[in-house]
Amino acid sequence: MSVYMDLNIIAISDKKRLQNIIETAAHLGYSTVAINYVVEPQQKKQQIPKPLSASELCEKLPIVQGKSRPIKVLNRLTVVATEASHFRPSSEYKNFDILAVYPKTEKLFHAACMTYDVDIISIATTEKQPFYCKRSPVNGAIERGVFFEISYTAAIRDSTMKKYTIANAINLVDVCKGKNVILTSGVENPLELRGPYDIANLGLVFGLSEGDAKAAVSTNCRSVILHGETRMTALGIIHMMMKKKKSQPPIEQPEEETPAVKRAKTETL
Amino acid sequence: MVRLKARYLLCEVCVSDSSSLQLLEERGIYQAVRAAVVKAHGEYGAARFSIGSSVAYVNAYTGVVMLRFRKVHYQLLWSALPFITSIWSQGKKVQCFFNCIHVGGTIRTCQKFLVRYGRQQLCRMLPHCKTEAEKQEVRRAVLSCSLQKFNVDDEGDDDEGSEEEET
Numbered sequence: 220m221s222v223y224m225d226l227n228i229i230a231i232s233d234k235k236r237l238q239n240i241i242e243t244a245a246h247l248g249y250s251t252v253a254i255n256y257v258v259e260p261q262q263k264k265q266q267i268p269k270p271l272s273a274s275e276l277c278e279k280l281p282i283v284q285g286k287s288r289p290i291k292v293l294n295r296l297t298v299v300a301t302e303a304s305h306f307r308p309s310s311e312y313k314n315f316d317i318l319a320v321y322p323k324t325e326k327l328f329h330a331a332c333m334t335y336d337v338d339i340i341s342i343a344t345t346e347k348q349p350f351y352c353k354r355s356p357v358n359g360a361i362e363r364g365v366f367f368e369i370s371y372t373a374a375i376r377d378s379t380m381k382k383y384t385i386a387n388a389i390n391l392v393d394v395c396k397g398k399n400v401i402l403t404s405g406v407e408n409p410l411e412l413r414g415p416y417d418i419a420n421l422g423l424v425f426g427l428s429e430g431d432a433k434a435a436v437s438t439n440c441r442s443v444i445l446h447g448e449t450r451m452t453a454l455g456i457i458h459m460m461m462k463k464k465k466s467q468p469p470i471e472q473p474e475e476e477t478p479a480v481k482r483a484k485t486e487t488l
Numbered sequence: 489m490v491r492l493k494a495r496y497l498l499c500e501v502c503v504s505d506s507s508s509l510q511l512l513e514e515r516g517i518y519q520a521v522r523a524a525v526v527k528a529h530g531e532y533g534a535a536r537f538s539i540g541s542s543v544a545y546v547n548a549y550t551g552v553v554m555l556r557f558r559k560v561h562y563q564l565l566w567s568a569l570p571f572i573t574s575i576w577s578q579g580k581k582v583q584c585f586f587n588c589i590h591v592g593g594t595i596r597t598c599q600k601f602l603v604r605y606g607r608q609q610l611c612r613m614l615p616h617c618k619t620e621a622e623k624q625e626v627r628r629a630v631l632s633c634s635l636q637k638f639n640v641d642d643e644g645d646d647d648e649g650s651e652e653e654e655t
Contacts, residue, residue: 247502247587282612282615285608371570375570375573381571409504410502410504410573410583410584410585411585413570414588416588416589417566417569417586417587418570420566420588421567421570424567
């Protein structure tokens with residue numbers, strides 16, 4: 220039995236509703252969720268928000284369906300980039316477990332695939348993608364271990380959005396041949412969330428094969444989280460942290476090596 | 489003889505307010521699924537849906553619904569299910585979504601799964617109990633979940649439902 224994850228839950232100011240969404244996600248069998256903070260730098264004076272820790276969000280995290288562990292809550296930052304200056308690696312990015320970028324132009328898409336230090340590249344779901352995903356940057360991104368994200372909530376809300384989402388997704392999947400794709404929700408309302416099996420099946424509509432579609436909600440998400448960890452540590456091998464005791468100087472603490480990313484077991488649903 | 493193979497989708501209807509689950513009925517669900525399939529796959533989908541699709545079982549207490557599709561096209565029809573956002577039943581619109589919990593080849597395997605699943609739900613419910621009497625009641629229900637009384641299984645299912653209502 221694999222572990223399902225949903226790496227896109229929009230951070231809304233209504234704490235009660237956010238808790239409700241997390242509870243629903245646990246009930247549906249997601250064992251990891253990421254709270255997504257969206258930043259649009261083209262609007263003036265938008266600060267990068269400070270992420271809430273999981274304990275601040277709710278005192279007692281709900282238990283995952285079919286498991287005995289509580290749900291894991293991560294933080295994610297999405298930068299909507301329309302100009303090259305919008306994405307600057309700064310220390311504020313370090314507070315987040317996962318870093319995503321949503322490029323609006325072809326040039327930025329190319330840069331995001333080839334050079335930016337991110338984990339996820341978002342694909343437009345509410346409008347027609349204004350450019351084609353070319354094969355060379357996509358292959359570069361796959362080689363670097365960057366993943367492409369398709370979120371499905373827009374498709375559920377509105378039928379026009381559904382057309383755009385499916386068109387953009389098929390466009391992407393054709394180019395990347397089903398590799399390095401993750402399916403996420405992007406919910407703001409608990410009733411928009413869908414179960415992992417349904418989403419894996421929905422992947423078939425987007426042109427993914429059965430194995431790829433299942434990987435898109437399970438193993439690929441795991442790879443994203445591990446990629447995020449390597450960004451914060453030195454390639455996931457060495458991690459520096461301050462010890463709480465003042466008497467001792469901070470020492471290097473070797474973290475256990477991250478295990479090799481496992482590929483999805485391709486089995487029929 | 490070759491039999492026509494079917495796939496049974498065991499779905500859970502999730503609503504925000506559990507009292508509206510009582511409104512669930514077979515016809516409303518059938519029509520909601522058909523409308524979703526028509527919207528997602530057009531006339532082709534409607535034609536596929538019209539052969540051998542039915543609602544096999546509805547439990548209005550737990551919100552568990554079993555849908556029956558032909559094996560050849562169940563994935564096509566299943567891909568329309570995430571787009572259901574509401575069901576019309578008994579003249580009321582219920583905001584809900586379908587969550588598929590199991591896909592089985594026979595009703596029997598689905599039943600076995602459902603008993604196991606219902607038991608899991610009871611176990612999840614136990615920490616949320618407030619009074620000791622409720623706890624005892626849930627514990628008794630957990631112990632009574634088995635396929636031993638295979639012939640009176642419907643009764644057992646209803647039992648689970650009433651437990652869930654209490655908490």
